[in-house]
Amino acid sequence: MATVELQNLSKIYEGGVKAVDNANISVQDKEFLVLVGPSGCGKTTTLRCIAGLEEITDGELTIDGKRMNDVAPKDRDIAMVFQNYALYPHMSVYENMAFGLKIRKYPRSEIETRVRDAAQILDIEELLERKPKALSGGQRQRVAVGRAIVRKPKVFLFDEPLSNLDAKLRVQMRAELASLHTRLQATMVYVTHDQVEAMTMGDRIVVMRDGVIQQIGTPLALYNTPVNRFVAGFIGSPPMNIMKVNLKESSGGLVVDDDGLQIDVAAVHQDRLRSHVGRDVLLGIRPEDLTYAEETRGGAIKASVDVVEPLGAETHVYLTVGSNTLIAKVAPDVDVRVGTEISLRPNMDRVHYFDVETEASLTQAAAATV
Ligand SMILES: Nc1ncnc2c1ncn2[C@@H]1O[C@H](COP(=O)(O)OP(=O)(O)OP(=O)(O)O)[C@@H](O)[C@H]1O
Numbered sequence: 378m379a380t381v382e383l384q385n386l387s388k389i390y391e392g393g394v395k396a397v398d399n400a401n402i403s404v405q406d407k408e409f410l411v412l413v414g415p416s417g418c419g420k421t422t423t424l425r426c427i428a429g430l431e432e433i434t435d436g437e438l439t440i441d442g443k444r445m446n447d448v449a450p451k452d453r454d455i456a457m458v459f460q461n462y463a464l465y466p467h468m469s470v471y472e473n474m475a476f477g478l479k480i481r482k483y484p485r486s487e488i489e490t491r492v493r494d495a496a497q498i499l500d501i502e503e504l505l506e507r508k509p510k511a512l513s514g515g516q517r518q519r520v521a522v523g524r525a526i527v528r529k530p531k532v533f534l535f536d537e538p539l540s541n542l543d544a545k546l547r548v549q550m551r552a553e554l555a556s557l558h559t560r561l562q563a564t565m566v567y568v569t570h571d572q573v574e575a576m577t578m579g580d581r582i583v584v585m586r587d588g589v590i591q592q593i594g595t596p597l598a599l600y601n602t603p604v605n606r607f608v609a610g611f612i613g614s615p616p617m618n619i620m621k622v623n624l625k626e627s628s629g630g631l632v633v634d635d636d637g638l639q640i641d642v643a644a645v646h647q648d649r650l651r652s653h654v655g656r657d658v659l660l661g662i663r664p665e666d667l668t669y670a671e672e673t674r675g676g677a678i679k680a681s682v683d684v685v686e687p688l689g690a691e692t693h694v695y696l697t698v699g700s701n702t703l704i705a706k707v708a709p710d711v712d713v714r715v716g717t718e719i720s721l722r723p724n725m726d727r728v729h730y731f732d733v734e735t736e737a738s739l740t741q742a743a744a745a746t747v
Pocket residue numbers: 390391392394395396414415416417418419420421422423570
């Protein structure tokens with residue numbers, strides 16, 4: 378059993394940088410929680426506060442209900458895996474994995490059992506006598522994870538553990554870490570700036586920006602109901618298209634209006650948007666919610682094609698509409714040519730609306746809970 382609770386936790390570095398601003402996170406027992414956000418948003422600092430490597434400026438950290446603010450890192454029963462692996466170059470893989478147990482004075486036989494068990498789980502039994510320099514990046518990564526596993530900690534912390542690996546290995550290690558989590562049934566907090574890693578690995582995701590938590594939710598909740606423009610743009614690839622449009626009232630209800638573009642607002646969104654009639658709003662459309670339309674009549678966006686990227690399974694099309702640029706995902710067999718004009722029909726039930734000033738979602742009920 379291991380829960381981790383951050384209550385109104387803040388970290389201000391000497392010099393005044395507020396790296397974490399009033400964070401509230403409840404990591405549940407056996408949960409795989411991912412912290413994601415752009416460089417400098419406070420992910421590593423949050424993790425280091427949990428590990429005890431940084432002093433907490435304000436707020437509370439509890440593990441299994443016990444206050445940890447003033448508990449030494451070694452007494453927190455946590456293991457952290459760093460981006461650069463931090464293996465000892467002069468020690469063999471076995472010694473690297475055994476080291477943490479040795480300094481904690483575990484009996485030799487217990488150390489041997491734990492290292493061999495971890496090596497088996499990670500499929501590195503053949504490498505135990507090698508030095509780190511004789512290993513590939515992926516193998517080093519496994520050793521770094523092995524060093525954490527042998528400790529049997531309550532909580533695992535990972536700080537961008539895959540970012541030094543090439544793209545293919547990253548995908549493989551991603552799956553391995555996910556299955557390791559299932560196997561160990563441990564509580565894990567995982568930091569990455571890669572939204573694909575966050576989406577594919579996390580039970581829940583915490584999106585951070587400038588030290589402030591923007592939204593916490595399951596991958597699909599963040600994708601389907603982002604509470605603001607930042608989360609909407611961060612989750613999903615290619616990112617959501619954002620257009621500034623005017624909201625007008627017509628005989629049939631509300632319409633969005635922009636340079637020659639007029640589309641009916643879906644029934645599900647009408648009520649929430651009524652107070653914004655006559656004003657500009659930000660319209661968010663995911664590339665996958667734009668469908669290639671043969672004819673241009675009613676409800677379609679006319680756009681000129683700038684770039685076509687065939688990816689095999691799908692094609693990404695970069696377009697200009699008035700003063701906006703858009704990206705659309707279309708089926709690979711659609712014949713789209715650069716320099717021509719095409720029509721796209723947005724799935725209006727699935728689009729998002731944001732306030733121009735605050736960038737908060739106007740249509741997600743959850744917007745109130747940022
Ligand atoms: N020891 C420090 N002293 C002062 N400021 C720091 C220190 N460490 C980090 N910061 C600042 O705190 C903020 C958060 O840094 P942090 O390393 O937590 O970001 P991050 O989200 O992990 O970024 P990255 O994705 O680049 O690793 C940044 O503005 C950073 O410059």
